[in-house]
Amino acid sequence: MGKPNIVILGAGYGGLMTAVKLEKMLPAHKATVTLVNKYDYHYQTTWLHEIAAGTLHHDRARIPVKDVINMEKTRFIVDNVIAIKPDEKTIKLESGELSYDILVIALGVEPATYGIPGLDDYAFTIETVNNARLLKEHLEYNFAKYHHEDEKNKGRLNIVVGGGVSGVEYLGELTNRIPDLCDEYDIHKTMIRVINIEQSSTVLPDFDPQLAKYAMSSLESRGVEFITGARLKECKPDHVIYEKAGKHETIPTYTTVWTGGVRTNSIAVNSGFTHNQGEIDICDDMRVSGFEDVFAIDECTGVTEKESDKLYPLTANMAIQQSDIVVHNVKALIQGEEEFTAYKPKRSGTVVSLGHTDATGTILNNRKLFGWKAVMLKKLIDNYYLLRLGGFNQLMRKGKFNIFY
Ligand SMILES: Cc1cc2nc3c(=O)[nH]c(=O)nc-3n(C[C@H](O)[C@H](O)[C@H](O)COP(=O)(O)OP(=O)(O)OC[C@H]3O[C@@H](n4cnc5c(N)ncnc54)[C@H](O)[C@@H]3O)c2cc1C
Known part of the structure; x- marks a missing residue:
């Protein structure tokens, strides 16, 4: 492959992390990277319930993409993706078309209302x-x-x-x-x-x-x-x-x-990839089944737990884990390697917040947490994400340090 054109759709947890890591791991002369997102900012989906209740200002959850990626290394397009045409290797945007050699789909989900009237x-x-x-x-x-x-x-x-x-x-x-x-x-x-x-x-x-x-x-x-x-x-x-x-x-x-309920983004579902009950079928290496140059992340995918045959819960943490594998395998594809890394989900625990002062969840080894310990853990997870995404700068700007309530 010459100098391939990598296109990432979506600047959520999975897509933006992929762009940030590609900047670090892929020298500029090896590939052109383009990130497309509906908005000029990334938003912390995991904080949206706070905005909706009015307990957090919306600007706290928005991070301008230009503050996180290097605009000289990554081309950033603010546009609405309308369709993916894998056979032509093109993306239809609201204001034009984009071609790709390697595609990463990270468009997230949309609400599923299961036909309930109204x-x-x-x-x-x-x-x-x-x-x-x-x-x-x-x-x-x-x-x-x-x-x-x-x-x-x-x-x-x-x-x-x-x-x-x-x-x-x-x-x-x-x-x-x-x-x-x-x-x-x-x-x-x-x-x-x-x-x-x-x-x-x-x-x-x-x-x-x-x-x-x-x-x-x-x-x-x-x-x-x-x-x-x-x-x-x-x-x-x-x-x-x-x-x-x-x-x-x-x-x-x-x-x-x-x-x-939520379902996979309909743009991804309607693109001709095989899917099972709405989740796109992907291989262990995060490539979409039947397409060696298309990867899909988290909420566009259906990753099944081998032991239980159940779909893994779709979380921000999963999207971030998957971005590691995608970056690794995109690099392998460009370098013409034959070995690709398989994605093995790591369950590191989940915390559900119950307002400012309460939460519950599990941490490694399924240890259960309740109350302030779970609240602290949730904030630690949020802050660690900001640190990984945009370094100390983003952590200081958007981090949650109000640990006592
Ligand atoms: C209220 C709430 C609370 C949650 N709490 C937690 C939690 O505590 N912990 C946890 O792990 N997970 C939580 N989740 C789930 C978590 O947010 C998702 O699993 C995670 O966001 C998935 O990441 P993603 O990259 O696949 O998609 P997203 O983060 O949703 O990113 C998708 C991106 O694609 C863009 N996009 C979508 N359509 C288009 C289009 N047509 N054109 C261009 N761009 C487009 C969007 O603007 C967005 O930037 C929560 C979700 C919600 C809604």
Whole structure:
């Protein structure tokens, strides 16, 4: 291969890390690297629930891409990817076309609403900085609006959250924000209902039961109502309908937050790669099955745990781990090597935040953590990521050092 043209789609955890590492590991004369992203900034998806609750300013979660990559080494294009055409080795962008020799797809996910009527139209999601901000503003609007109607509409003070880990994290942040919102808008705290509708018999059904129980009692003690074993059936602008034990119930609400599912980015799915239930099939070396020059990262992929035959949970940590393998194998491909490194997921633990002061999770060897220890670990993980991504500079600018609350 001459001087190949490497194109990376998406500047999330996986894509941006790939660009940063390629800058370090690949001399400029060996390849041209182009990074394409919808926005001129990278955002910390793992902090979006805080923006959505209004407990973190959105600028804290945004990192300008130019502050992290060397613009002389990596070409950065801010554009919307419309389609990938692997047979022609081109990418269709909103404002033109781009060709590649080696492609890295790291476009993340989009919400999956499983055909539940009304969710696409009326529910809020926590997926980008902009829709997290929209949810925050909407919540404030409804608190403000409550006082300005002749007939008081209590539905404005009901917040319904549907399922998932990010839903639990959002509930935690909400319980931190609600006392301040109540003070700001002269509303008594007892008027607010925060309701979680969960299909399983517990929240966090894929976690150790002790962790799930801890999360539920922590949130319950702060006023969250759980409706478990229930399915959201329909979402309307001013109410939701759910089904539990064969009965349909209605909750009046203007704020339904859907965190109950995601699916692989449809651009990646519709590009002609083989996929299984939406996740693109990839080989051990992170190349897309059948394409020796296309790699895919984290949320575009379906990596299966060999022992359980279950898909690995898609996390930021996985995306970062995979970027290491992708960079290594891109380099091997350019150098004409025949041996490629296989991706072996390392489970280093997971922490679920439950607001500023509480969290739960596991660390290496499945050791369980609760309370302030888990909060500290979560902040350590976040800060370590910033250090790896943009060095001491980024850590000081965006790091979380408020360790005592
Ligand atoms: C609220 C919330 C909390 C979470 N908490 C945690 C946590 O605590 N720990 C954890 O490990 N994981 C957590 N996750 C999951 C984690 O954020 C994802 O696993 C991770 O972001 C995946 O990284 P990625 O690089 O595949 O995709 P992303 O980080 O989503 O990046 C995708 C990138 O592609 C860009 N893009 C998308 N479509 C286009 C397009 N058409 N054109 C151009 N650019 C495009 C996006 O702008 C984005 O920059 C959380 C997720 C959410 C939503």
